[in-house]
Amino acid sequence: MEQVAMNTALKASESTLSEIEHKSHVDVNRCFQCGTCAAGCPVTYISDYSPRQIVKMLQAGMVDEVFKASMIWLCVGCGNCYSRCPRNLNIPHLHDTLRVLSKEKGYPVAEKNVDVFNDSFLKTVQYTGRLYEAGLTMLYNTRSGNFMSGMDVAPGMMKLGKISPFPHLIKGRKEVANIFKKMREMKGAK
Amino acid sequence: MKIAYYPGCSLESTGIEYHLSNKLVAKKLGVELWEIPDWNCCGASPAHQSDLFLPIALNARNLAIAEEEGLDVLAPCAACYNRMLAAVEAVNTDEDMRAKVNDAIGRDYKGTNTAVNMVEFLHDKIGIDKITEQIQKKLSGLKVACYYGCLLVKPPALTKFDNPENPQTMDRIVDALGAETIVWPYKTECCGGGLAISKTEVILKLTNEIFSMAQASGADCLVTACPMCQLNLELRQAATEKEYNVKYNMPVFEITELVGLSFGFSPKELGMHKHFVSTASLLKEKQFA
Ligand code: SF4
Ligand code: SF4
Numbered sequence: 001m002e003q004v005a006m007n008t009a010l011k012a013s014e015s016t017l018s019e020i021e022h023k024s025h026v027d028v029n030r031c032f033q034c035g036t037c038a039a040g041c042p043v044t045y046i047s048d049y050s051p052r053q054i055v056k057m058l059q060a061g062m063v064d065e066v067f068k069a070s071m072i073w074l075c076v077g078c079g080n081c082y083s084r085c086p087r088n089l090n091i092p093h094l095h096d097t098l099r100v101l102s103k104e105k106g107y108p109v110a111e112k113n114v115d116v117f118n119d120s121f122l123k124t125v126q127y128t129g130r131l132y133e134a135g136l137t138m139l140y141n142t143r144s145g146n147f148m149s150g151m152d153v154a155p156g157m158m159k160l161g162k163i164s165p166f167p168h169l170i171k172g173r174k175e176v177a178n179i180f181k182k183m184r185e186m187k188g189a190k
Numbered sequence: 191m192k193i194a195y196y197p198g199c200s201l202e203s204t205g206i207e208y209h210l211s212n213k214l215v216a217k218k219l220g221v222e223l224w225e226i227p228d229w230n231c232c233g234a235s236p237a238h239q240s241d242l243f244l245p246i247a248l249n250a251r252n253l254a255i256a257e258e259e260g261l262d263v264l265a266p267c268a269a270c271y272n273r274m275l276a277a278v279e280a281v282n283t284d285e286d287m288r289a290k291v292n293d294a295i296g297r298d299y300k301g302t303n304t305a306v307n308m309v310e311f312l313h314d315k316i317g318i319d320k321i322t323e324q325i326q327k328k329l330s331g332l333k334v335a336c337y338y339g340c341l342l343v344k345p346p347a348l349t350k351f352d353n354p355e356n357p358q359t360m361d362r363i364v365d366a367l368g369a370e371t372i373v374w375p376y377k378t379e380c381c382g383g384g385l386a387i388s389k390t391e392v393i394l395k396l397t398n399e400i401f402s403m404a405q406a407s408g409a410d411c412l413v414t415a416c417p418m419c420q421l422n423l424e425l426r427q428a429a430t431e432k433e434y435n436v437k438y439n440m441p442v443f444e445i446t447e448l449v450g451l452s453f454g455f456s457p458k459e460l461g462m463h464k465h466f467v468s469t470a471s472l473l474k475e476k477q478f479a
Contacts, residue, residue, distance in 0.1 A: 023242060042379070042380040042382060042392075042396055043382075043385075043392065045395075046389075046391075046392065074385070074389070076235070076380060076382055076383070076384040076385055077235060077238070077239075077340075077384065078340040078341075078344065078380035079340055079341070079344035079345040079354075080340070080344065080380065082344070082345040082347070083344045083345050083346055083354040083355075084354075088347075090345070090347075092345075096238050096239055096242070097242065099239055099240075100239075100240065100241055100242060103240075111388070111389075113387075113388035113389065114239075114385070114388045114389070116388070117236065117387055117388040118235070118236035118239050118240050119236075119240070121234070121236040122233070122236050122237060122240060122244075125230070125231045125233065125237075125248075129228075129230045129231065130199050130230060130231045131199035131231050131234070133199075133203055133204075140387060144388075152429065153425055153426075153466075156425075156466055157204070160464050160466070161464075162203050162204050162206060162464065163203055163204070164203065168202070170228050170229070170230055171228050172228045172230065172251070173230075175230075175251060175295060175296060176230045176248070176251070178294060178295075178296070179244065179247045179248060179251070179294045179295065180244070182243075182247070182290070182293065182294040183241055183243055183244050183247070183294075186243060186290070187241075
């Protein structure tokens with residue numbers, strides 16, 4: 001029975017699995033589940049699944065579960081897993097791909113703060129051409145509801161004169177805005 | 191020697207001491223740092239976590255400007271360095287991506303140049319001999335834990351630099367300055383930088399592990415070659431000490447700050463008063479200030 005259920009799951013998720021493989025250039029079937037990736041992963045202790053489990057779930061066709069996993073949001077891209085994997089799976093890039101597809105497909109975001117942070121960061125880059133720290137803090141705090149986030153360290157930053165309250169606007173910000181525009185067009189085009 | 195210089199966003203704010211030190215050290219070594227005019231942000235982790243095309247295009251714009259000058263890019267931030275390498279690789283291996291990227295940036299980036307990190311620059315491009323020639327003050331008595339972090343050496347398939355588990359290049363530079371490099375196992379453990387704001391508790395745990403190992407191994411300080419590692423390790427050190435009821439009081443230097451110090455620049459010129467963990471007592475104790 002188990003085997004039958006597994007085959008059904010694989011069949012149902014076939015096109016999504018090939019989309020994941022095509023975009024990530026990672027063939028999950030190469031993994032032989034040694035667990036090296038999980039052992040060296042700095043965030044497994046707070047995530048729902050380990051990188052090894054994410055790969056196993058993909059092998060089994062459990063795409064819904066993977067798209068909803070917190071692991072794909074918590075991965076910091078340190079590259080420990082990829083550096084040590086005896087089968088050479090680029091897991092950080094797999095996680096990047098899963099995160100992008102999960103959002104595109106409308107799955108609930110397992111780690112909202114990570115998503116809000118990324119989005120706020122990129123908003124400042126899109127409008128100014130560079131990271132605008134004070135703007136990022138304001139955007140992130142209001143959108144995440146963590147109004148005091150960063151406030152423990154903000155006075156130190158100000159005292160040392162490290163963070164400017166004003167953005168640095170690059171001359172080529174139209175070019176940068178155009179990169180974001182093309183990205184949105186491509187996302188829409190799919 | 192002339193090389194394109196991509197400071198990246200941190201070096202103009204939280205990593206200003208690194209920026210100052212790089213410029214002084216480069217000048218002393220006779221290197222012209224050609225700052226990429228009107229550079230844009232590399233997108234850092236938010237870009238590659240949000241889209242597959244965006245990080246490549248953002249980096250390709252900066253790389254293209256340097257390529258037009260026929261220059262490789264020195265990227266002192268390990269995260270910028272890593273993202274640039276990923277863009278070079280993507281443009282060189284994926285025709286379709288190259289076309290899309292060039293259309294978006296309105297330039298013709300060919301992918302003929304590459305990015306170089308700060309340790310690689312000092313160790314491979316300048317060389318220990320040239321560095322040694324400029325030393326005016328040996329950093330004797332300073333016990334240093336070289337912290338390479340993740341993105342300087344990992345993944346090796348991309349960086350092709352040093353060793354991902356036990357790298358040596360930064361240690362060789364620090365040794366040449368007359369300081370004492372300690373042997374320790376956490377040279378490339380992750381400090382969690384990317385989650386600094388959205389999941390701060392992770393940072394406290396990871397940095398605590400790094401500092402407790404450095405302390406147990408006898409280090410006075412850490413040295414890095416990345417403004418993200420440096421900021422992350424210093425900024426939350428007080429919170430980490432409180433959370434785990436420990437005391438580290440361990441400054442984290444950038445490699446060029448130590449090189450600059452041994453070249454005879456004052457701590458003030460190098461921006462060492464701008465650290466979140468005060469460097470004053472250590473510098474005084476070792477008679478460097
Ligand atoms: S290290 Fe590689 S082969 Fe081993 S479980 Fe992880 S992905 Fe699979
Ligand atoms: S790259 Fe991601 S999955 Fe791999 S070890 Fe680092 S945090 Fe874990």
